[in-house]
Amino acid sequence: MALMETVLAPSSARMPTCMCGEEMHLTKIEPHAVAEDTELRRYDCESCAHEMRVMVWKDL
Numbered sequence: 001m002a003l004m005e006t007v008l009a010p011s012s013a014r015m016p017t018c019m020c021g022e023e024m025h026l027t028k029i030e031p032h033a034v035a036e037d038t039e040l041r042r043y044d045c046e047s048c049a050h051e052m053r054v055m056v057w058k059d060l
Contacts, residue, residue, distance in 0.1 A: 011059045016052060018045035024052060 018024050024043035032038040032055070043052040 009056075016043055016054075018048060018050050018052075020045060020048040020050065022047040024050075 015023050015025060022045055024045045026041060027044045028042040030040045030042070032040060037058050038055055039058055041054045041056055043054070044050070
């Protein structure tokens with residue numbers, strides 16, 4: 001869980017590990033439609049095509 005806590009930290013450059021064991025890549029960052037202090041980060045795995053979307057707090 002320590003890795004995910006690092007991924008969720010504002011301004012983190014760490015990438016999560018996919019369920020298949022490969023490193024995922026950040027493909028898109030979207031602002032939240034209502035909560036201005038959060039953003040949606042999209043991670044994709046090139047090996048198995050798994051997608052992970054994570055809501056994180058912005059570094060204001």
